[in-house]
Amino acid sequence: MCQEMDPTDLALLRALQDGIPIGPRPFRELGERLGLDEGAVISRLRALRESGVVRRFAATIGHRALGIVANAMIVWKVEGEIERIGGIMASFEEVTHCYQRATCDEWPYNLYTVVHSRSREECEEIASRISEATGVKEYRILFSEREYKKTSARI
């Protein structure tokens, strides 16, 4: 994989999978592990951000620790205008992910939104607000009962 990717960039992104070290000069520390100087680490990361490989550089928050314990995946059956409807769904603050996916015979749902909230009732209320805003009436709410795994995708 990643044939076109510069090997040093790839090594840098791999070293960052678990995040930066917390200290005054995190990029210098990271560079020391990789044999790169601080300036090179910073300029490579900026270039990766400009090219779009890095969408954002930021903290991932542990939402459970914040009391945001309910996580629902709402699956929607959208007929036509999926681009417009996907845009409306994505604009809801409570929607953290919004994807279009392929369907199959048994499963006609093509838009997927993930909603994080403080309770199941709140997730249900958000789903009905999204339904009203988009006119999409056919949907299922799949609450998570157990989290077996949650990590960043490995590269």
Next chain:
Amino acid sequence: MDEIDLRILAALQESFPVVERPFMELAEGLGIEEDDLIRRVSRLKELGLIRRIGPILDLRRLGMSGVLVAMKVSPEDADRVSSVVNEYDEVSHNYLRPNDSGYNLWFTISAPAERVDEIISEVKRRSRCEMLVLPTIRIFKIGVKFDII
């Protein structure tokens, strides 16, 4: 957690500066000292309020494809099947989501396309469960940000 911690979380989930002294730059914006910020961030990380600070990648730009997989697993078998699924590093999320469709185990795979297919057929063989494979067509939104303050 005090009000400063909440402001730190809100600022960090927005963006982390890629500069030589990122915590100094952030601390200035928050009106606190750099070493105080570093101490607080270390503690917030220990408490699980910060999972990681780092790049959020566009996996497709790295040649990866993503699928969501759903399986019908009997409740007494859910722990066993989910540990089979979790063996794969390419599986990033795996949840039990019981509902009346019967598809209750939901997980995501991110990997180059051939590897995704390989994992799917292995999991199918090892779990003997009915499976839906739902490839990503378009991403409208990704990147979790929460309403903190």
